[in-house]
Every structure is written in structure tokens, then in C-alpha cells.
Amino acid sequence: MSQPVNDKTIDFVEIDQDITLRRMVLRSANPKGAVLFLHGFPETLYAWKDVARALADEYEVHAFDWPGYGLSSRPTVDRFSYAPRDYAQILDRYIGKAGIDTSKLTIYATDIGALPTLLLAVERPNLARMIIVGDFAPFNRPQHMFASLQSLKEGPAMAQVRANMNANRDEILQNPFTRGLPAEAHFEIAREFKDDMAEGWTQGAMTSVDAFSRYYSHFTREQDHFESQLARLKTPLKIVWGEKDLYINKEMGVEFAERVRAKLTLLPGIGHFPHLQNPMLTIEEIRGALR
Template sequence: MFKPVNDDAIGFLEIDEDITLRRMVLRNAKAKGTVLFLHGFPETLYAWKDIASALTDDYEVHAFDWPGYGLSSRPATDRFSYAPRDYARVLDRYIAKSGIDTSKLTIYATDIGALPALLLAVEKPDVARTIVVGDFAPFNRPEVMYPSLQSLKAGPTMDQVRASLNSNRDEILANTFTRGLPKEAHFGIAPEFKDDMAQGWTQGAMTAADAFSHYYAHFTRDQDYFESRLTRLETPVKVVWGEKDLYINKEMGAEFAERLHVELTVLPGIGHFPHLQNPGLAVDEVRAAFHRGEIA
């Protein structure tokens, strides 16, 4: 199903004076549309390589490392806050700088990548033809989140959790993707992907865990902002959720889909990282999104 992605497809794009993004672009002169994949914590663009290779015969495919991850820039927090709203601006600039035709764009976003995409869509309904999101927290509902994530959002435990994340890189990269799943459902990730996350964990004075913590420091504010403007969201959205998601319970996905009056697909036996546990499901969702959008 999957073909190797040539490393020539990976390069860098400067989007402003503070941020240069590492990105992957698979081009197709006869593309039916464009797909943009947005990763979560602790991932990098390498999460999407197999999925991208399966789609490149029909579509142009883009992915990038968020600031603070992989080999993208990590400005000091007095220049960039790493908040969801700042990530939304990064996404907006990336789309513009890349010259993507948004009328033929599907955004597939998970975990920390999803709220920025939706925040941007609230302000720019034509940012994409379709947005597929899942396994994230659109609203401030700590009770459906994993305890350590709750603790990152507020209170005196924030610094403790951040320190714990920073001191446990190897354990996080070894176990985050299958945590909470029964042993028979465990899956491996490509050594190339794991090595890329490890090598990109620390760049300069900031780690991926630091960037994640900064994101969460502003998370409640931006969740509340998004919920207060939910009725302004006009871009077509599809919600996909892992039934066994340990980090953000599927109840969150059900509430979000119900509030938006959109389709929800709950994936049986799948955890927080559907695109890694069963990449074919992500491929199928992207193709279905284009069919729903009548892009041919």
C-alpha cells in the first residue's frame, strides 16, 4: 500500500522572521486536491510519511513540524507563545506561503493540531473545503482528559508535570502511542519516525515538552474563545475518534459532533493515534472527505 517517501520531499519554508518550518511536500501535477496533515504531541511530520505516500497518486500532500517540534523553529516565548491561537496564525501563513488552493484543500488534524485549524476556520471559513479532526479537546472539559493533561492546564502542578515530561523523553516515545490499549492492540512505529522524534526533542533551549506545556498554559483561554464562537464555524467538519482514547475520552468527540451537528466516526479498538495504529483508516477518511466535497 505504501511507497517510500523520497527525502527530497522534505525541506524548509520560512513563514516569518521568527519561524521557519520543516515541511514535507509530495506534489502531483494532476492532483485532484491538496491534503495538509497536522500532527500532535510528541510527533513530527514523519508521522504522516506512509499515509502521504498512499495518497500522492491522487493528491498533493503537505505536512510540517509545528514550532517547538522536529526541526522547525523554537522562538523564545516573548516572541511566540505556542498557544493554539498562535499555531492558527502559523497554519494561515503556511497555507498562504505554500500557494495552496483552499477551495480544494482537506486539512486532517489531530491532538494539538486540531484546535488551531478550527480557530482559523472560525475567522476564515474558506480556509479549507473540509477539515477532519479528532482525539483533541475543543472545549474546556478537564474531566474527560487524562490526569496529567488536566494538571498541565492550570494550578501549581503545571511545572511539576512539565519537568516530568522533560525527564521522561525515552519512556514517552516508547509508550505514549499504545498507553491504555490492551497488549494485543499494541503496534509499532517506524524506527525512522522514532529517531526523528528523539533527535528533534531538544533544539536550542526548548524541548518538545516545553512547547507542549506552553500550549497548555493558554489552552483553556483558547478553548473558551473557540466555544464562544462555535456558531461562526461554517467550514465543513468531520469528527473521527478512537474508541479507546485514554488521553481524551470519546465523550468529548460526541459532544463536539453533536454541538456542530456533524458526522462522528468512533473507531472500534483504536486509541489516541488512529493514524499510527491503522494508517489505512486515515487514508480512507481523506479520500472520503474529497468525495464528500465533490472534488474530482
């Protein structure tokens, strides 16, 4: 039976003096292993609620809000840069704090969560028994990215794009999930997920867009470093991509899969958020990887 997500499954864990993460943990009586979900922009851990509940009958399931998102900490940029490599350190520390056995761990990371995971895997080949990634930009290929994302990476337009995104909070919390999909493929996200993103949009002086912009300001450097280190990536990988992803074209996934010799699953009719558009597909991909 699936487990409810409630006050007993969501708590906070201190990573260091600057960062406390809000997390969700669903525990099985006899877990076959652990699954850790890592969200993207503009999401929070609530993006994984349905998928987590479905897997919690057999696995210990974890998810957390990245710094800058949801109800996790938002240190000032002199304390934390919000770069992918900093997020990789947060992931490493979370796994240690949570006491997860990495030999039995599967990580499913999408969007901004994927590159930090792979950067860490380069340094720690035994990070997980399996890493599943998708709908992200492993390499510096702006031609495969949505125009606003290209502008966030670098250059004079970066500040204006960030300001425009901050000014359009309500639109970002409503429309990106189905943008680029035909009307018949549109889907609704849960009200509590919408409310959680809205509540966590601004904490102190920083919005989730500000954190996202900081991440992207370091993105080209991190992509170039990752590409230079591909030969060191030894952790088993699976790549899952929405065929209709508007934000990161599937060609990015095709190249990545070829370069690392990993299996690529293209999900027909699915956009940038497979776990929200069709949770059952995500559940099936994870169960397949765990067999």
C-alpha cells in the same frame, strides 16, 4: 504508485523572521486537490509518512513540524507564545506560503493541531473545503482528559508535570502510542519516526515538552473562546475519534459532533493515534471525505 519520502520531498519554508518550518510535500502529476496533515504531541511530520505516500498518487500532500517540534524553529516565548491561536497564525501563513488552493484543500488535524485549525476556520470559513479533526479537546472539559493533561492546563502542578515529562523523554517517545490499549492492539512505530522525534526533542534551550506545556498553559482561554464562537464555524467538518482514546475520552468527540452537527466516526479498538495504529482507516476516512 506511492511516492518515496526522501530528501527531495522534505525541505524548509520561512514563515517570518522568527520561524522556519520543516515540511514534507508529495506532489501528484495531476492532483485532484491538496491534503494538509497537522500532527500532535510528541510527533513530527514523520507521523504522516505512510498515509501521505498512499494519498500522493491522487493528491498533493503536505505536512509540517509545528514550532517547538521536529526541526522547525523554536523562538523564545517573548517572540512566540506557543498558544493555539499562535499556531493558527502559523497554519494560515503556511497555506499562503505554499500556495495551496483552499477551495481544493482538505485538512486532517489531530491532538494539538486541531484547535488551531478550528480557531482559524472561525475567522476564515473558506479555509478548506473540508476539515477532519479528532482526538483533541475542543472545550474546557477536564473530566474527559488524562490526569497529566489536566495538570498541565493550569495550577501549581503544571511546572512539576512539565519537569517530570522532560525527565522521561525515552518513555514518552516509546509508550504513549499504545498506552491504554490491550496487548493484542499494540503496534510498532517506524524506527525512522522514533529517531526523528528523538533528534528533534531538544533544539537550543527548548524541548518539545516545553512547547507542549506552553500550549497547554493557554489552553483553557483558547477553548473558552472557541466555544463562545461555535456559531461562526461554517467550514464543513468531519470528526474521527479513536474509541479507546485514553488521553481525550470519546465523550468529548460526541459532544463536539452534536454541538456543530457534524458526522462523527468512532473507530472501534483504536486509541489516540489512529493514523499510526491503523493507517488504512485514516486513508479511507480521507478518501471518503474527498469523494
